[in-house]
Amino acid sequence: xxRGLDSLVRGARIDAVEIRRESCVRLLPGGAAEFAxxxxxxxxxxxxxxxxxxxxxxxxxxxxxxxxxALSAHLGMSGQFRIHTDVPDAHPHCRARLTLAxxxxxxxxxxxxxxxxxxxxPLVPTPxxxxxxxxxxxxxxxxxxxxxxxxxxxxxxxxxxxxxxxxRGSRGIKQVLLDQTVVSGIGNIYAxxxxxxxxxxxxxxxxxxxAAQARDLLAATREVMGRALGQGGTSFDALYVNVNGESGYxxxxxxxxxxxxxPCSRCGAPLRRETIGGRSTHWCPRCQRRWSARRSGPRS
DNA sequence: AGTAGCACCTGATTGC
DNA sequence: TGCAATCAGGTGCTAC
Numbered sequence: 335x336x337r338g339l340d341s342l343v344r345g346a347r348i349d350a351v352e353i354r355r356e357s358c359v360r361l362l363p364g365g366a367a368e369f370a371x372x373x374x375x376x377x378x379x380x381x382x383x384x385x386x387x388x389x390x391x392x393x394x395x396x397x398x399x400x401x402x403x404a405l406s407a408h409l410g411m412s413g414q415f416r417i418h419t420d421v422p423d424a425h426p427h428c429r430a431r432l433t434l435a436x437x438x439x440x441x442x443x444x445x446x447x448x449x450x451x452x453x454x455x456p457l458v459p460t461p462x463x464x465x466x467x468x469x470x471x472x473x474x475x476x477x478x479x480x481x482x483x484x485x486x487x488x489x490x491x492x493x494x495x496x497x498x499x500x501x502r503g504s505r506g507i508k509q510v511l512l513d514q515t516v517v518s519g520i521g522n523i524y525a526x527x528x529x530x531x532x533x534x535x536x537x538x539x540x541x542x543x544x545a546a547q548a549r550d551l552l553a554a555t556r557e558v559m560g561r562a563l564g565q566g567g568t569s570f571d572a573l574y575v576n577v578n579g580e581s582g583y584x585x586x587x588x589x590x591x592x593x594x595x596x597p598c599s600r601c602g603a604p605l606r607r608e609t610i611g612g613r614s615t616h617w618c619p620r621c622q623r624r625w626s627a628r629r630s631g632p633r634s
Numbered sequence: 635a636g637t638a639g640c641a642c643c644t645g646a647t648t649g650c
Numbered sequence: 651t652g653c654a655a656t657c658a659g660g661t662g663c664t665a666c
Contacts, residue, residue, distance in 0.1 A: 411660055448642080509637090574659070640663090647657080
């Protein structure tokens with residue numbers, strides 16, 4: 335989504351804002367009026383993301399002052415950005431429409447479940463030195479993004495520190511993978527896929543994960559997310575599409591997620607599904623043991 | 635401080 | 651056919 339937006343809207347001027355559902359700008363005290371007043375007339379500059387948070391730096395039309403504001407967004411469960419070269423009738427789930435100039439485009443924010451939002455906020459320095467996540471490194475992050483950890487695919491991610499952080503606490507390792515303050519960008523599907531690839535049980539307490547497993551998990555996460563990105567994401571239906579309304583293909587490569595009852599491609603055991611921590615969780619009961627397999631071979 | 639539980643929403647699908 | 655229950659890719663707040 336970031337790549338698609340960057341290639342199409344970078345540099346465009348925001349000429350008009352139509353908030354079609356007030357709650358999509360709920361983080362602003364002044365609501366739709368404040369949003370429109372803040373972003374109107376500014377230019378969408380670099381598009382960046384960290385984890386699932388996406389933003390555009392907002393540049394003044396003239397002068398080359400460093401941007402101090404960002405138009406940020408979170409897609410929640412069902413958010414989409416769609417770009418049109420004309421002005422079509424708005425989709426029923428269209429929550430906001432930005433009219434852009436230079437180039438002339440219609441940028442729609444769609445969100446069926448309305449957990450997503452648009453926001454305008456200052457860019458602030460971050461304790462970790464700041465990097466824009468996968469994509470262009472940035473010195474600053476939007477204030478609401480400053481609390482999350484570096485993206486799993488961030489080239490500047492400290493893998494040693496991240497692996498150590500994954501092993502802290504009593505929570506199941508899947509919960510820790512989903513905790514965006516540890517490493518960001520890992521969602522429910524990618525957590526299940528990474529755990530399957532690294533052969534780690536989702537409920538293993540974080541402190542019982544070995545250093546080698548933590549390294550494997552991080553590597554598996556990067557592998558899975560990198561491959562998914564290469565295939566345009568894991569979209570399976572019209573709710574999950576890129577800026578042109580196209581679906582990704584990674585759902586065809588899933589090994590665990592959504593495959594309950596099907597044989598594990600490694601060992602043939604039927605995959606299990608259970609709700610863990612409120613999230614649907616899929617794993618192979620043979621490859622992914624809650625506790626390490628008993629040491630084999632003779633003891634001395 | 636760390637963690638579990640729940641609220642926030644709409645719409646598609648499933649089951650009676 | 652109709653209606654209610656269930657489920658969905660995420661985050662953040664509150665209470666313990």
